[in-house]
Amino acid sequence: MSSATEPLPGTSDFWEPEVLEWRKLEATARDIFARYGYTELRVPVFERTEVFVRGLGNETDVVQKEMYTFQDRGGRSLTLRPEGTAGVMRAIANRGLATGEECRVFYMGPMFRGERPAQGRRRQFHQVGCEAVGCSSPWMDAEVIAMLVHFLDELGLKGARVRINSRGLPADRPAVAEALRAYFQPHLAEMCEDCRRRFDTNVWRMLDCKVAACHALAENAPRITDLLGDESKAFFASVCAGLDALGVPYELDPRLVRGLDYYVHTVFELTHSGLGAQNAIAGGGRYELQLPGLRNPIPGVGFAAGMERLLIVRDALGVTPPPAPVPKVYLASLGDAALAFNTSFAAKLRHAGISAAIDYDAKSMKSQMRAADRMKAEYVIVIGDSELEAQSAKLKHMADGREIEVKLSLDGVLAALAADAETK
Ligand code: HAM
Secondary structure, three states: OOOOOOOOOOOOOOOOOHHHHHHHHHHHHHHHHHHOOOEEOOOOOEEEHHHHHHHHOOOOHHHHHHOEEEEOOOOOEEEEOOOOHHHHHHHHHHHOOOOOOOEEEEEEEEEEOOOOOEOOEOOEEEEEEEEEEOOOOHHHHHHHHHHHHHHHHHOOOOOOEEEEEEOOOHHHHHHHHHHHHHHHHHHHHHOOHHHHHHHHHOHHHHHHOOOHHHHHHHHOOOOHHHHOOHHHHHHHHHHHHHHHHHOOOOEEOOOOOOOOOOEEEEEEEEEOHHHOOOOEEEEEEEEEEOOOOOOOOEEEEEEEEEHHHHHHHHHHOOOOOOOOOOOOEEEEEOOHHHHHHHHHHHHHHHHOOOOEEOOOOOOOHHHHHHHHHHOOOOEEEEEOHHHHHHOEEEEEEOOOOOEEEEEOOHHHHHHHHHHHHHHO
């Protein structure tokens, strides 16, 4: 290994058996989300920069500091997607939604943010997310959160905390912003540079600053939900009632605002102690997303979970990883004629659905058996001149040393494997 072959900071290569965990995660997502009527959507990993600037909001940390933006040869400004929602909404808008039509999609794949790399904080990370577009009922917000919890349960990730809050409707915003400014104004000198900037540009974000002094002040800030209008309060109450009806435990967090500006009404975040400092495993909410070239924003509700973070929590909880696949049969060869036979016999087995292995470099029988052990092959067949002549050989079960006489044909070996599986 040298620095020239290492992946860039904040990016990773994934190998088996870790990849098996990813596949399990992906399969579970597909299974669970399909039960709720979501279909899979795959969108490009880069978009026109405007899609994210308009979609996420110019004042968000993601847009201000974290996007991988570049010019293509035609001089267009493009950006590697820092999250999934904006691109997914662009795709849905491009297809066109008849008025009143609903669309529910899920997606998974790499996202890119230029953050300082740490455990659970990557520059290329992966999200699995869902978006429900075209339904304005608070029951949908509750169902989306319940579906996320269901997904985590299915993965064996017990112990996640669901925190929810409401940002209300855009019409409520001026009153909330005014109350927050009145509260923070006398303390500005004690706050970080980002917060002093946010005071003018996006005072809501002062509530979720991670700097200790700012965080302590935010603890005593006015509660957003107290300042909202009646319609927003009623909507939020219905979301909570929906969660109660679905049996999803949650905590009210009056200071949760989330980092993206497209949210209206419900916002939520799921945290887990197994993650340490980067403790958000998933987040989402109801939104109205602006896209370049569209007069009206697109309304929806959804979430995204960080796949690396889900796997860190799985690890911390000691959830048993899926078993690594092993060769069913290892074919050992005594001599050149046997090697030629085994090479084509292995191909026949593989075409018949049986995983078969040969170590072409291992010459002696001892080193071939060592290879079979290393690969954890379930059975070994040793073929030499006498087996070829007799057209029969011994199928050895590696775990208990049992030997079964088999005819040296595809049907003979398949029948022996099937019969042996029956006896277990
Ligand atoms: P987000 O909170 O920015 O929301 O990201 C969702 C999740 O992605 C986080 O909870 C975290 O698990 C993971 N994540 C974010 N940044 C990183 C990183 N640098 N390294 C590793 N994991 C990370 C969104 O992206 C919204 N699009 C969610 C949404 C969907 N809202 C509505 N619909």
